[in-house]
Amino acid sequence: MHEITQPNTSESLKSKLERLTDVDVSTCYQCGKCTAGCPLNEEMDIKPNQILRMLQLEYPGYEDKILSSLTIWLCLACEQCYSRCPQEVKLPKVMDFLRQESLRLHKVNPKAKDILAFHESFLDEVNRNGKMNEVGLTIEYKLRTLNLMQDVENAPSMLMKGKLGIIPHKVQHPAEIKRLFNKIKGKGGQQ
Ligand code: SF4
Numbered sequence: 432m433h434e435i436t437q438p439n440t441s442e443s444l445k446s447k448l449e450r451l452t453d454v455d456v457s458t459c460y461q462c463g464k465c466t467a468g469c470p471l472n473e474e475m476d477i478k479p480n481q482i483l484r485m486l487q488l489e490y491p492g493y494e495d496k497i498l499s500s501l502t503i504w505l506c507l508a509c510e511q512c513y514s515r516c517p518q519e520v521k522l523p524k525v526m527d528f529l530r531q532e533s534l535r536l537h538k539v540n541p542k543a544k545d546i547l548a549f550h551e552s553f554l555d556e557v558n559r560n561g562k563m564n565e566v567g568l569t570i571e572y573k574l575r576t577l578n579l580m581q582d583v584e585n586a587p588s589m590l591m592k593g594k595l596g597i598i599p600h601k602v603q604h605p606a607e608i609k610r611l612f613n614k615i616k617g618k619g620g621q622q
């Protein structure tokens with residue numbers, strides 16, 4: 432586990448990533464197995480192995496390209512890449528870090544607007560109840576995106592099958608979850 436030290440404003444993206452996660456970007460030797468197995472690879476503007484190569488090279492302008500890419504928001508954290516990687520590079524963790532940096536530096540790709548709305552609605556829901564509630568998440572997502580009628584025809588059958596929990600269930604100690612969220616916010620992370 433890397434120790435969190437005082438942030439250095441001139442620190443490179445790669446260096447910060449390696450300091451705050453346990454990922455060593457330099458171990459990637461570009462075999463491409465991660466990208467070949469990624470279910471979203473066709474939709475991504477920068478392929479997962481290319482993200483790692485750009486981090487390794489640290490050319491001027493690459494950090495902006497990475498942080499404003501659609502790729503980091505399309506990543507599902509499914510871990511297919513990690514399971515295939517001969518070097519055990521934790522790409523999902525890299526993507527997670529890059530999303531947080533992208534948010535912090537206001538570099539989110541405009542095409543990721545709805546994905547970001549979902550991401551924030553999900554975290555708000557967990558912050559409120561300590562766990563996810565489908566109805567709360569759906570309402571918040573729709574209010575954020577104004578996609579009010581999207582998939583609305585599926586609601587009755589989902590309700591009938593008990594797939595939508597109307598009354599949110601809380602975890603036993605929701606205050607503990609709030610404390611975690613506040614701690615992360617205090618360290619400059621997004622909610
Ligand atoms: S599978 Fe691993 S070593 Fe190969 S390109 Fe992807 S991250 Fe790099």
Ligand code: SF4
Nearest residue numbers: 469506507509510512
């Ligand atoms: S974790 Fe992300 S990058 Fe890796 S295979 Fe899944 S979607 Fe692709």
